[in-house]
Amino acid sequence: MRAIVVQKFGATPELADVPVPEAGAGEVQVALDAAGVNPFDLKMADGILDGKMPTDFPMILGVDGAGTVSAIGSGVTKFKVGDKVVGKFLTAPAGHGSWAQYSTVPEDATLVSIPDGVTTVAAAALPVAGVTAQDLVDAAQIQPGQTVLIVGATGGVGSFLVQLANIAGGHVIATARGDATDQVARLGASETVDYTQIRPDDPNFNDPDPAVHRDSSVTDAVRFTHPDGIDVLFDLISAPGDFARHASLVKRGGRAYSITWAADEAVLHDQGIAGGNFQSKGGSPELSRLLARVAAGDVVVPVQLTVPLEAAPAVLGTGGARGKTVLAI
Incomplete structure (x- = not known):
């Protein structure tokens, strides 16, 4: 599958072909449609997690992601194949992020269903x-x-x-x-x-x-x-x-x-x-509450720019944003 990776901390992000991750016990595999871009993504590439969280290389970047559940591991009860979901794809070990065609995440991580009327592009801009x-x-x-x-x-x-x-x-x-x-x-x-x-x-x-x-x-x-x-x-x-x-x-x-x-x-x-x-510690309850406000029309998702996955290195770390940048996968 296609993914944006760094081979080591401090390396230049690049488009690469990597294996599709399998859903292990208690995990959900998501076929990603869209992924959000955040300042933290550049910090990840530069090494902010070095010594703080185990990391697998090549490290797939990206925290925010939205798509469809494509497989579930044994013991998963919260989600089923075909569910539209959005969440944070950063769990230990790091390096299995959302800037890819597929990613896996534990079902008890920050992962929630997307309500009707909210697109995956809008949802992917929300988590962080x-x-x-x-x-x-x-x-x-x-x-x-x-x-x-x-x-x-x-x-x-x-x-x-x-x-x-x-x-x-x-x-x-x-x-x-x-x-x-x-x-x-x-x-x-x-x-x-x-x-x-x-x-x-x-x-x-x-x-x-x-x-x-x-x-x-x-x-x-x-x-x-x-x-x-x-x-x-x-x-x-x-x-x-x-x-x-x-x-x-x-x-x-x-x-x-x-x-x-x-x-x-x-x-x-x-x-x-x-x-x-201040450091945000919000998880699934907060994300669900925010999605409900978006679905009700009370909160607008300010997506400024949508670019294809391969353009991620070009938009990573650019300043002066007016709203969110989202990768279309």
């Missing part, structure tokens, strides 16, 4: 980014009327997070380029901050460092419109310095989360802010 967004909203316990700043609102996680925070009743402030304002507004943002703009009266106006401009634009703009502060910060992209400045907008008693491990949790605690560095 969508569940992370769902977990963040659950952790923040957003109350109706609370002010929520989302830094990095147009990416995969951000596109879901804008919608889910809005559904929870939050007043969503989204950072985005000016030409993406309509996009995030349609997803549920009440305000948009164009992080590429900076006012001439800003003390950093003449600073040549574009990073200074971005942070100044976001922090000053939000402070100007919300001088009393915000309730919740979801920062999906920032390094520690920018995260700390964004967190300065959060009221005492509020919450601030980083998914890039940029938070100094001791400092947040001293400032009376809950949250910190």
Whole structure:
């Protein structure tokens, strides 16, 4: 079968012909129709799992995948051949991912049925980014009327997070380029901050460092419109310095989360802010809940780009995404 693999950590991802995996006891074999692309996929190729999880090589990349159950191993009771399913194809040993024509996964892993009305392309975009967004909203316990700043609102996680925070009743402030304002507004943002703009009266106006401009634009703009502060910060992209400045907008008693491990949790605690560095641990229940919202039309799956499997190396790690990239297998 065709698959996208690396021969060792740090190697260049490539299209290869590898054996079709068989479903062992308690396992489900899935004929994959579509696979999601996430920043974590590049980290896998570069070696983030080295020393943390046993890995088989050649390592087939990909975590998110959707397709049809094509075989089941002995003892499987949750699924049958022909079921449409979606899930996370990352279990020990790693290296048997979703960027392939077939993959196997234990039936008790994150694997759920796809409801009627949801395509496999849409489903494949959900597991990592969508569940992370769902977990963040659950952790923040957003109350109706609370002010929520989302830094990095147009990416995969951000596109879901804008919608889910809005559904929870939050007043969503989204950072985005000016030409993406309509996009995030349609997803549920009440305000948009164009992080590429900076006012001439800003003390950093003449600073040549574009990073200074971005942070100044976001922090000053939000402070100007919300001088009393915000309730919740979801920062999906920032390094520690920018995260700390964004967190300065959060009221005492509020919450601030980083998914890039940029938070100094001791400092947040001293400032009376809950949250910190966040790692999604959501599984099948959260994915099923999200799929139900998609099926009901409450959540839109923002697929920006669909490309064939062999194009995966070209799109791996590309920045500036506005929504999700999905591989058509």
